[in-house]
Amino acid sequence: MNRIPRPLRRRPANARRTAVLLAACLSAVALGALAFAPGAFADLFTPQSGGSPNANNIDSLYKITLYVAIVIFVGVEGTLFYTLVRFRARRGAVPAQIRGNTRLEIGWTFGAAAILLVLAIVTFAKLSSIQDPVNSGPGGDSLAAAADGDTLYATSNQRLPPNGKSLSIKVIGRQFIWQYVYPGTFLKTSNPDLLGQPYTYEDMVVPTNTTVTLNIQSLDVVHSWWIPQLGGKFQAVPGLSNYTWFKIDKPGVYRGQCAEICGRLHAAMIAQVTAVPPAQFDQWLSNLERNIAAADAAAAAARTNLNSQTGASAVENP
């Protein structure tokens, strides 16, 4: 209101200086913390990354959003704080009887919408690099090459690398352990009566430099597959298949755990992915197949033995 005499509207200059100083400190702290973030407390501000390109791209999308968010945060909280300091009731202070300002209100409505539009565009620009698998590297595992149209679990919903070749692993959630089924060759041909696929629990072994596509399912309740450094979470919903992928360059162990409450021992349902060089992986997988085949054979022998002892022929496969 312009009718209020000028001297009455003036607030002491030091209040404004304090507020500006505080706003400056606030942004300095935020930016300083960000600058230190890559050091000891990298986990303070950004999601985990470094295992697979999709996780890295989520991380960079997060960081872009974070920079926008810091500007909004400092702007809004700074204005709020400044307003509280500058316009606190004092002797002789006359509150301005303003009821609104249409132009200002239209302005900030479109301003807010514009910021979100930019973020939506950035998300769309990043989307493909996060959800679409890349091709395996030149030294990738040979099993992945066989995946072209031959994978057991690839369906029309599953995204495959541009060349269509990936190592497809089935992830099965159950209370309270993860099971992984690998595309084997030996078991399938040596004994077609058996399940025909090698499998492990809890620890998934994968070749480096190879695109691994996951087909995530559940046998009982809803679980959620999550290895933070290898990209996001995907729920294992009984009756449905969910898909994701990763490609690991460095050998190592990547830890994670079930992220959807699945019962009393939800916290114990851990998962880890061990990445090894392709040659070592092939060796490991064929050993696994042989071990499983040997165990299956031993079990079959034990069953036959048991049958002949008891004379019961119906104890085939309980």
Next chain:
Amino acid sequence: MAISTASRSALRPVPQIVADKVEREPTGWYSWLTTTDHKRIGILYIVTTFFFFIIGGVEALMMRLQLAVPDNTLVKPEVYNQLFTLHGTTMIFLFVVPMMAGLGNYFLPLMIGARDMAFPRLNALSYWLFLAGGIVFYASLFWTPPEAGWSSYVPLSSIVYSPAGGQDAWIYLIHLTGLSSLVGSINFYATIANMRAPGMSWGRLPLFVWGILTYSILLIVALPVIAAAVTMLLTDRHFGTHFFDPSNGGSALLWQHLFWFFGHPEVYVMVLPGFGIVSEILPVFSRKPIFGYRAIAAATVCIAFLGFLTWAHHMFATPSPLVVLIFVMISSFLIAVPTGVKIFNWIATLWQGAIEFRTALLFCVGFIALFTIGGISGIFLAEFPVDWQLNDTYYVVAHIHFVLVGGAVFTIFAGIYYWFPKMSGRMLSESLGKASFGFMFVGTLLTFLIQHSLGLDGMPRRVYQYRNYGHLALYNMISTVGSFVLAFGVLLTVINVVISLRKGANAGPDPWKGNTLEWFTTSPPPVNNFDVVPRVRSVEPMKDIRREVERRTGVTRSGSAADIPVPAGATRVGH
């Protein structure tokens, strides 16, 4: 009186209820059981829900104690699962939603110049249904409480994986509190639509009433969906149907859709009345009109509408088509716009004001600060590729608590500090109140800010134990310490209320120089609320009335309600 008689004679009579006799207000416990007075029902609601708030808070503290150090063995895993199920369900269904119903019950009729709700006996029924829901739910403590979380995802909540009756107690809680809210919402709607003071057009409706109006409409639309969903769960559990059983042609994903179609609007049910409370308090203590009344009312309605289009953002990690994910991301972004507009409007209301730092105002300002953080973290969660990393982690826990502690708890406390003088006739202690605010504000920041980092560090929610990798031990300890600071702040307000009920200074009818009609009557108001209902000429009828009093008497501040002359257009009744 002389003035009123003179001014009245010149005016057309306004139809009013004429009371021949006013009976003394009945007292004693029996009168509370049988009451249909909206103010008493409001107090019943407020006291009961606050009791549940304390219980839910204790459950939260027990969880924070368990998580204070890695690999803790303080509570067993099933007990931990029961704790977070009880905590979430209690805070939502037994605290925030019915607390808003309680504040609405007490103040909505007063603010619109009505003498009671449209259906007083239905109003009583709503309270008793709510209480029955709470009792049924907490009775499960004596057997096995539910363990599947407040969202009770199937198949975990099915009879195979949750055989105990606690899950059924949860279902009955949803049924009973849902019915309570449905009846209450229809009552609110009917009251607002039909019983406003003369002259109170939709454009002069107090913003808290706009909040309760949208709260009611959201509940009326969303509750039948959850009522159907939990009934389907009940028949799946006990009568052999297979709605959610994938091995028999059902769908486990269907539950998530039905639950969140209700669950997301429920979030707005919890915060929109709070937005209304803030929109009432800020103008009073900055001595300025609300900035952009129409924009705030329109934003409220916008949020309510968009609130129905965003439910699947809770389901970004499910096997859902890309087009669904994109649609929900856009709609979630859209809803941030009206919410942002409100925050700008509130700050603009403070701008160039003469801000009096009363406790109620501090809680409002604390709300703006905290809710802004919750809103910003919401933008990260709306980007579905980012959400793939963040969902079901402590990042989400941090987000919902900034939204709900900021948007609901702080606004409720603001409402308590603002309206306690009206309800009790006594003032709360300002110094205790400010201390309470300080502890609660710092406690909230300590507890929940670091939880963003816990989530980014890889800690999923709802785990009873964690291994110490990254900085999990440090972050969790900070959060646990913060939760006790927050709890201490709440305790100070409880102490404040208990002391002030006996020893608080006399409040008088209008201690804050309020803008709305509840300040027109005595504190606490008589059974019939108003002997006269003034004609409303603006959004701030009490400001008009005070100005009129000043004009006629030459005195700048009126003493008590009895001295307030009848404004033009009103008729005195009774006595």
